[in-house]
Amino acid sequence: MTTSTTAADRIGIDLGGTKIDAIVLADDGGVRFEKRVATPKTYAAILTAIADLVSEAGAHASADASVGIGAPGSLSPRTGLWRNANILDCNGKPIPQDIERLLGRPVRLENDANCFALAEALDGAGAGHGVVACFTIGTALGGGLVIDGALRHGPNNEAAEFGHTPMPWPNDSEWPLFPCFCGKAGCVEQYVSGTGLARDYAKVTGMALKGPEIVERARAGEAQAQAAIDRLADRLARLTAAIVNVVDPDIFVIGGGLSGLPELVEELGPRAGRYAFSGAAQVKVARARHGEKSGVRGAARLW
Numbered sequence: 001m002t003t004s005t006t007a008a009d010r011i012g013i014d015l016g017g018t019k020i021d022a023i024v025l026a027d028d029g030g031v032r033f034e035k036r037v038a039t040p041k042t043y044a045a046i047l048t049a050i051a052d053l054v055s056e057a058g059a060h061a062s063a064d065a066s067v068g069i070g071a072p073g074s075l076s077p078r079t080g081l082w083r084n085a086n087i088l089d090c091n092g093k094p095i096p097q098d099i100e101r102l103l104g105r106p107v108r109l110e111n112d113a114n115c116f117a118l119a120e121a122l123d124g125a126g127a128g129h130g131v132v133a134c135f136t137i138g139t140a141l142g143g144g145l146v147i148d149g150a151l152r153h154g155p156n157n158e159a160a161e162f163g164h165t166p167m168p169w170p171n172d173s174e175w176p177l178f179p180c181f182c183g184k185a186g187c188v189e190q191y192v193s194g195t196g197l198a199r200d201y202a203k204v205t206g207m208a209l210k211g212p213e214i215v216e217r218a219r220a221g222e223a224q225a226q227a228a229i230d231r232l233a234d235r236l237a238r239l240t241a242a243i244v245n246v247v248d249p250d251i252f253v254i255g256g257g258l259s260g261l262p263e264l265v266e267e268l269g270p271r272a273g274r275y276a277f278s279g280a281a282q283v284k285v286a287r288a289r290h291g292e293k294s295g296v297r298g299a300a301r302l303w
Helices: 043-058 095-103 112-123 194-205 211-219 223-246 268-275 291-300
Strands: 010-015 019-025 031-038 066-071 108-111 131-137 141-147 251-255 285-287
Touching: 010 043, 010 112, 010 291, 019 043, 019 291, 031 043, 043 095, 066 095, 066 112, 066 291, 095 108, 108 112, 112 131, 112 141, 112 251, 112 291, 131 223, 194 211, 194 223, 211 223, 223 268, 251 268, 251 291, 268 285
Parallel strands: 010 066, 066 108, 131 251, 251 285
Antiparallel strands: 010 019, 019 031, 131 141
């Protein structure tokens, strides 16, 4: 790590439910500084932790370095308040204004999955492609859509909410449709996620295991675990095909804790292609290049 600086330095912050990451990126994408701290429990403490990280990162960046922040949830264009975050204390708060007041400098705040998508589209696995669709598959399902290097938000700031679209072509194993925290039923996130994998496995076996444990059992040859992962992959393929039918992205980039599964990356393209309108669509899929650093790198690239 070096502390030499340029005017193009960018500070990125990635706020998560359990940790906050900070990074300083040089103009060439090189990393000048990195740090991770635990996420505090209260809103005021979260703001203070972010301010402290920005201050520490600033010692390794140019004085006029930009600051971008990624966080779960999104900004309501109607109220200007944060919404739909799994960090409940952040909901209903004017997060950008509060952070700018604390820092005394402008910041840009963006959904964390959108930050992931931006990083992968600009210099990650989607670089060089015009339309890049991204999934982050972990405890939940996040999504982002980048067109010609720019995030697509839409007038309601709800573009690429792939996890809250209805499950395409539901089959008998998905009925009755499972209720989602958003108030609807049958949202894809309830099926295509670590949480969905655990629920599906428990429904068949009666055993309450977490996603990584189910993956371990599948790799050890357990038939029921393998079948649960196959159902997960099939559901992701249906979602992917539905997006192909509407947008037909040049590439899909997959990240998150379950992205190591070949069923969700290497095998996804052919499977989704069979569900798409033509029945034989060529669907390009890649695993995220920056791994768990995609989110914080994308936050830094918001400027």
